[in-house]
Amino acid sequence: MNWPAVWSIYTHEMGRFFRTIGQSILSPVLSTVLYFVVFGAAIGGRIETVNGIPYGAFIVPGLVMLTVLQQSISNASFGIYFPKFVGTMYEFLTAPISFIEIVIGFVGAAASKAIFVAIIILITANFFVDLPIAHPVWAALFLLLTAVSFALVGFIIGIWAGNFEQLQIVPLLIVTPLVFLGGAFYSADMLPGIWQTVVKFNPVLYLISGFRWAFFEISDVPVGVSLAAITVFLALCIGVIGWIFRTGWKIKP
Template sequence: MNFGAVSAIYKAEMARFFRTLLQSFISPVISTSLYFVVFGSAIGGRIQEVEGIPYAAFIVPGLVMLSVMTQATSNASFAIYFPKFIGTMYEYLSAPISFFEVTLGFVGAAATKALFIGLVILATATLFVDLTILHPVSMLAFLILTCVSFSLLGFIIGIWAKNFEQLQLIPLLVITPLVFLGGSFYSISMLPPAWQIVTRFNPVVYLISGFRWSFFGQADVPIGVSLLAISGFTALCLGIIWLIFRTGWRIRS
């Protein structure tokens, strides 16, 4: 393992993040506050509780997951696309480092950024609601796994994209709708039986359900299934990245 190379990539990406630290933190804080005003106050005034949990507290895990998934994907996709765009990707390919080390540096930095933002949103949420986390270790584990898995997905998107428009296509048209339809602001048990079956084909349901369980001890799907889903998704992304570097798809042309 070339730790020097991994550290260099990681530090370079984190330095870019800290140069825009203020806007990186201010934006999610404002967005979270607006969600609480709209969903927590307006809708929460009509829906007092969901499965015995105050609605304003119930939506916190969904808000965190929404931001973490989109931020992890966007950060990782831009980080690997930019070297392709300016031509420095060939330096990584010719350097004595493996694809795993390149991936570890970029994905590690993107996951760290998303984790920071997730914790900032969680801290912001405590200003609006009384929040108790029943399983803090599990909460942190789910948060880190989600950051890593969606950073891997973003890494794949960054390699796939041919322009900046495609770079935003998947996060806007796929990930964000899946999060909203994945039980972020409601329990899937509130849906008609037929739609409950359809919703279970949404992989984000399992992530949000497991993350919500770590807060309140309640989940729409078994916690073991949630862990299996996110582990399988992470393994799939790693396999795709290995295949990309093995074949040179979209990185050697």
């Protein structure tokens, strides 16, 4: 493993993040405050508790997952697309580094950025609600697995995208709706009968449910199922990226 090469890619990507640290922090903090005002105050005034948890606290894991998914995908997709756009991608392909090292560098940086922003959101949320974490190790594990998995998704999107507009298609039209329909701001038990079954086909439900269990020990699906789902999804993403580099799809003439 060429760790100096991995570290070089990682630090280069992290440097881009810290050069705009104000924007990187200010945007999620403002979004969190707005979500608390709209959902926590407006809806929370009508729904005081969900499964015995104050509504303001209940939505925090969903807010964190929403941000982690968006940040992981956007950072990883832009990080790998830009070298394609300016033509420096071929330097990576001809350098004495393997595709595994390229992926670790870009995906590791994207996941680190998403986790950093998630921590900022959790700190911000504590100013609004009392937020206990029953299982901090499990919370960290779910956060890490989710950040890495969706950074891999972003990496795939960056390879696939033919222009900057396509980088936004999946996060805006697919991921964000899945988060809102995946129990980010409500419990699946609150849905009418048939919709409780339909929502089980939403993969994001398992991420949010597992992460929420780590906070409050309540979940819409068994925590073991949530952990298995994110692990399978991670393995699938790794398999797709391996195929991309073996075949040269979208990265070689």
